[in-house]
Amino acid sequence: MSDTTKEFGGTGPSHQGVEIGVAAFMALLALVGIYGSLKVGIGWGAEGPKAGFFPFYVSLAVIIASAVNLAKIFATADGELFASWSQLKLVLAVVIPTAIYVAAIPYLGIYVASAILIIAFMRWLGRYPWIYAVGVGALVPFLTFLMFELWFLVPLPKGPFEKFLGY
Amino acid sequence: MLEDIGNLIHGFAVVVQPFNLLLMVVGIVLGVIVGVLPGLGGANGVAILLPLTFSMSPTSAIIMLSCIYWGALFGGAITSILFNIPGEPWSVATTFDGYPMAQQGRAGEALTAAFTSSFVGALFAVVMITLVAPMVAGFALRFGPAEIFSVYFLAFCSFVGLSKEPPFKTVASMMLGFGLGAVGLDQVTGQLRLTFGVEQMLNGFDFLIAVIGLFGIGEILLTMEEGLSFRGSPAKLNLKVVFQTWKELPRYWLLSLRSCLIGCWMGISPAGATPASFMSYGIAKRISKNGHKFGTGQIEGVVAPETAAHAAGTSALLPMISLGVPGSPTAAVLLGGLLIWGLQPGPLLFTEQKDFVWGLIASMYMGNIVGLLIVLTCVPLFAAILRIPFSVIAPVILVFCAIGAYTVHNNTFDVVMMLVFGIAGYFMKKCNYPLAPMVLAIVLGDKAEEAFRQSLLSSQGRLGVFWSNGLVSTIMALGLIALFWPIIQAGWERMRGRPAGLRAAE
Numbered sequence: 072m073s074d075t076t077k078e079f080g081g082t083g084p085s086h087q088g089v090e091i092g093v094a095a096f097m098a099l100l101a102l103v104g105i106y107g108s109l110k111v112g113i114g115w116g117a118e119g120p121k122a123g124f125f126p127f128y129v130s131l132a133v134i135i136a137s138a139v140n141l142a143k144i145f146a147t148a149d150g151e152l153f154a155s156w157s158q159l160k161l162v163l164a165v166v167i168p169t170a171i172y173v174a175a176i177p178y179l180g181i182y183v184a185s186a187i188l189i190i191a192f193m194r195w196l197g198r199y200p201w202i203y204a205v206g207v208g209a210l211v212p213f214l215t216f217l218m219f220e221l222w223f224l225v226p227l228p229k230g231p232f233e234k235f236l237g238y
Numbered sequence: 239m240l241e242d243i244g245n246l247i248h249g250f251a252v253v254v255q256p257f258n259l260l261l262m263v264v265g266i267v268l269g270v271i272v273g274v275l276p277g278l279g280g281a282n283g284v285a286i287l288l289p290l291t292f293s294m295s296p297t298s299a300i301i302m303l304s305c306i307y308w309g310a311l312f313g314g315a316i317t318s319i320l321f322n323i324p325g326e327p328w329s330v331a332t333t334f335d336g337y338p339m340a341q342q343g344r345a346g347e348a349l350t351a352a353f354t355s356s357f358v359g360a361l362f363a364v365v366m367i368t369l370v371a372p373m374v375a376g377f378a379l380r381f382g383p384a385e386i387f388s389v390y391f392l393a394f395c396s397f398v399g400l401s402k403e404p405p406f407k408t409v410a411s412m413m414l415g416f417g418l419g420a421v422g423l424d425q426v427t428g429q430l431r432l433t434f435g436v437e438q439m440l441n442g443f444d445f446l447i448a449v450i451g452l453f454g455i456g457e458i459l460l461t462m463e464e465g466l467s468f469r470g471s472p473a474k475l476n477l478k479v480v481f482q483t484w485k486e487l488p489r490y491w492l493l494s495l496r497s498c499l500i501g502c503w504m505g506i507s508p509a510g511a512t513p514a515s516f517m518s519y520g521i522a523k524r525i526s527k528n529g530h531k532f533g534t535g536q537i538e539g540v541v542a543p544e545t546a547a548h549a550a551g552t553s554a555l556l557p558m559i560s561l562g563v564p565g566s567p568t569a570a571v572l573l574g575g576l577l578i579w580g581l582q583p584g585p586l587l588f589t590e591q592k593d594f595v596w597g598l599i600a601s602m603y604m605g606n607i608v609g610l611l612i613v614l615t616c617v618p619l620f621a622a623i624l625r626i627p628f629s630v631i632a633p634v635i636l637v638f639c640a641i642g643a644y645t646v647h648n649n650t651f652d653v654v655m656m657l658v659f660g661i662a663g664y665f666m667k668k669c670n671y672p673l674a675p676m677v678l679a680i681v682l683g684d685k686a687e688e689a690f691r692q693s694l695l696s697s698q699g700r701l702g703v704f705w706s707n708g709l710v711s712t713i714m715a716l717g718l719i720a721l722f723w724p725i726i727q728a729g730w731e732r733m734r735g736r737p738a739g740l741r742a743a744e
Contacts, residue, residue, distance in 0.1 A: 086669075093669045097410055104417045107432035111424075119695030122424035122431045125687040129416040136410035143404070153668065158463040165462050166661065169455070169636055173657050176640065177650045185637040197629025211634055215641065223290045225645055 083159060086151040090144045098137040104130035164196060180230025182212040242372050249596030252297060253604050261294075261302040262601065266609045267616075269309015274317055274620050278635055280310035280551075281567040281677070282454040285446045286642030288575055296579040297597040303575055304555075304598060305605045307568050308360065311511075311551045312613045315352040315544055316620055320345060323624075328511035328547040331519040335532060335539025346479035348540050349617055354487055355494060355541040357610045359548035362498040363505065364602040367556045371588070371599070374560040378585035383692035384703050388713035390686040391704075392720065393563050394675065399723035400504075402513060403672040411666065415676035418443045419683025426691055438651045445680040446574055446646045447655050449567065452673045454639040455660020458632055460667060480614060483537075490541050493522055497542050501549025505565055506557055511550040518546030552602065559587060559595055563682065567674045570681045 108123030108130065115121065154162070172188045179187075190208035193199040219225045220238070229238060252258065272283030284303050291299035314329035319336035332352060339348035381389070398408045421432040422442025433439040497518040504514035522542035523532045532539045554565030555572070562584035564570040576583045587595050613620070643656035663673060697703035705711045719726065 089665065090669050093665050093671070094410075097414055100414065101417065103434075104420075104432060107434065111429055111431045115699060116427070118427055120691045120699075122427050122429040125690065126417055126420040126432060129413045129420065132413040133410055133417065136406045136413065139406040140404070140410060143406070154463055161462050162459050162664070165459055165632065165636075166657075169657055169660075172636070173640065173653050176644070176653055181637075181641060181644065185640070188637065189633040192633035193629055196632075197627060199629070207630060207634075211637060215637070218290075219641070219645075224293055225289050226648070227641060227644060228650055 082152075083155040084153045086153045087144055087149070089153040091141065094137045094140045094144065098134050098141075101130040101133035101137070104133070168192060176228055178230060180233050181227045182216060183230055183232045185212045185215070242368070245592055245596040246368060246600060248593070249598075249600030250604070252593060252597040253301065253600045258298055258301050258601075259604075259608075261298055262305045262605055262608055263612070265302040265305025266309040266312075266605065266612050269306035269311075269609075270313035270316070270613060270616075270620050271309075271623060272306060273310035273313020274623055275631060275635065278638075279453055279457065280307050281571055282450050282457075282639070282642075283310055284568055284571045284575075285449045286454070286638050288446065288571065288578070289642065289645035291575065292578065296576070296581055296591075297594050299575065299579060300572065300594065300598050301601040301605070303572055304601055305609070307551070307572070308602075308605045308609045309612075310568075311360070311548050312353060312356055312609050313620065314547075315356065316349070316613070316617060317624060319348045319352060319540070320621055321624060328515045328551070329543075330512070331515040331543035331547075332540055334519065334543075335534070335536050338533070338535035339537070339540065342535050344535065346476065347483050347537065348535075350480045350483040350614070351487065351537050351540045352544045353610055353613050354484065355497070355545040356548040357606055358494055359498055359501055359545035359550075360552045360602070360606045363502050363549040363552035363556075364599070364606070366502055366553060367559075367602070368599055371556055371560045371595075374556070375585040375588040378561050379589075381585075383689045383696065384706065384710045385713065387686060387689035387693055388704060388710045388717065389561055389563055390682060390689065392713050392717040393557070393565075393682075394679070394686075395717040395721035397672070397675040397678075399720040400513060401672050401675070402516075403670055405724065407669075407671045408675055411671045411673070412675035412679045415448075415679025416683045416686070418448070418676075419445070419680040420687065425684050425688055441647070443655070443680060444646055444652065445677055446571065447643050447652050448659050448680055449571055449677055450639050450643050451656040451659025452663035452666075452677065453567070454635065454642075455657060456663025456667055456673075458635060459660065459664040461628065462632065486537070487541070490538055493526070493538055493542055494545050496521065496525075497545035498549045501546035501551075502553045504546070505550030505553030511547040511554070511566065514550035515543035515547040519543045555598075555602075558583065559598065560585060562685070564678065567677045570678050574681060 104126050108127035111123040112121035113123040113127040168188060168191060172184055175184045175187075186208045188208075189211055190204045193204035193207060194201065197204075215227075219227055253262070268287065269280070269283065272278045273280065278286075284306050287306060288303065291302060294302070311328075314324060315332055315336070318324045318329040318332040319340050322333050322337040324330040324333055336348045336352060339345065378389075394412060397412060398405050401408050417432075419442065421439055422430070423440070424431050430440065500518045500521070501511070501514045504517065505511065519532075519539065519542050522538055523529045526532070526536075526538050528536055528538060551566065551568075554569045556565065558564040558569040558573050562573065562582075564573045573583050581587065581591055581594065639656060639660075640653050643653045644650060646652055666673060666676075693703045694701075697706075703710075704714050
């Protein structure tokens with residue numbers, strides 16, 4: 072991502088910069104794909120085309136398409152903003168807690184982690200009083216527990232808290 | 239033909255069992271909620287709720303899941319008209335005239351028109367499916383690998399040629415999807431590929447995870463960025479308004495019929511409901527004598543896109559049940575469900591799983607009738623859901639997405655992948671890369687590759703096998719036409735001396 076300052080309407084990364092990043096990232100993934108395909112062979116084997124045949128040409132298509140996309144980005148530089156920093160801050164305010172949540176699931180179990188996520192989200196982003204946040208945060212995992220574990224018999228990851236309760 | 243009618247009646251008998259009727263109502267209600275909430279849509283709503291059906295019979299499961307889909311289609315209209323926020327991409331065109339109508343105090347009229355035309359569109363498409371699907375399936379039974387590959391080719395080419403997004407972005411997104419789908423075990427040789435020794439990649443990327451991440455998490459991030467402020471019109475819908483509007487609607491029968499046809503055509507080709515609704519709106523605007531007033535609250539401006547969107551959303555299931563090629567991301571998720579329940583999608587369904595197929599078709603009829611009744615009576619309830627602030631809804635949706643992702647394989651690593659797909663989806667959406675072709679490519683990658691390699695094997699590597707007989711050549715040629723459609727259209731209009739900018743789809 073490249074940073075450009077604009078004369079009007081707040082600042083943020085330029086749309087062009089992000090577009091370049093996305094196209095380059097796709098091409099990079101495709102390069103990895105080509106490398107992996109070459110390792111298993113892209114030619115003709117005993118059972119027809121080898122395992123790497125299809126992913127090789129598919130990756131090649133991604134690279135060609137990304138090259139065209141990159142060329143188009145440079146042709147149409149308009150200095151548009153991708154998003155303002157304050158908008159990106161809001162996006163990060165979701166991404167970071169979600170990342171922590173996802174990382175915590177194997178250790179805390181999904182129910183406790185979910186309760187913490189909802190409470191934290193409502194308390195700090197929604198500025199709700201503790202009582203509402205804790206109420207919703209406790210109710211949603213509880214109902215989920217009833218629905219999945221008891222009614223539909225689908226087990227979800229559980230942690231020390233559930234073990235303590237005897238599940 | 240007569241046999242089909244008998245099967246359909248048998249299907250109705252399955253559907254009206256109390257348990258299935260209950261699932262239908264539950265499905266519709268969940269679907270409308272999913273359609274109303276930002277960040278949840280038909281595709282990932284169905285993906286998240288898919289695990290709940292693992293213990294059901296396939297017929298009951300498909301009834302519930304397809305009803306979620308109908309519900310989502312209905313739900314999109316509520317938010318478009320009352321809040322000017324399209325709950326689903328295919329309801330964007332509905333906001334153009336629906337929201338002005340609501341501002342003028344004609345919300346009830348707009349909602350009734352939207353629901354009724356949705357119903358008409360869906361019904362038209364279901365009748366079409368009932369008549370056409372068995373024939374298509376019977377025809378497709380004779381397909382060899384080359385023909386099967388040509389059908390996939392046609393499906394993916396239509397994406398490139400017909401979608402609104404830049405063609406090379408569609409290609410990049412689609413091919414990346416094929417690449418992701420190829421990771422893991424190679425179906426033909428049984429060899430591992432592209433795993434680079436990472437244990438978690440042995441099973442490849444599951445498209446359900448991709449759907450939940452790309453459409454669910456990605457959508458929440460987008461909504462967050464826009465910062466939601468709801469200023470909705472009051473949702474009142476009394477019977478008098480409903481009947482008054484119904485009296486008025488038959489006047490627009492020609493418009494409805496045209497929108498149905500557009501919707502069915504766009505739904506079968508995987509272009510989907512969104513372009514269908516825009517196209518129908520655009521054409522209605524050009525043809526109607528009130529065309530210049532469109533955008534100020536014309537009822538025709540609600541009827542046209544809603545009819546087409548529903549017809550397209552419903553007919554997207556035709557290629558899914560008859561050929562095994564889904565016409566939309568939601569249809570793809572339903573197809574994934576079939577695989578999980580142990581059914582092999584494709585033309586054989588019609589001969590081997592009669593109960594299932596006809597149960598599904600019967601549930602399309604019943605589901606839309608039940609759906610119409612539910613949305614007409616419960617609009618204020620659903621509108622109330624939208625008034626719940628996003629800072630409460632967002633974490634709850636995140637939790638459901640995580641549960642949905644986990645339950646696909648009972649694997650916490652999948653939840654991590656969901657977040658990765660979510661962030662990728664945010665950037666792709668912002669940069670105008672279409673997500674649907676990527677998802678369909680992940681789903682169909684294995685099958686398309688298998689068909690491709692089997693065809694090449696039988697021809698000893700000569701690509702001529704895809705032009706070896708009339709049938710396969712025709713389908714491949716159609717695919718190429720779809721692929722280069724924008725160029726063909728531009729050339730055609732230049733020849734007729736019209737500027738290319740006057741295209742109806744815009």
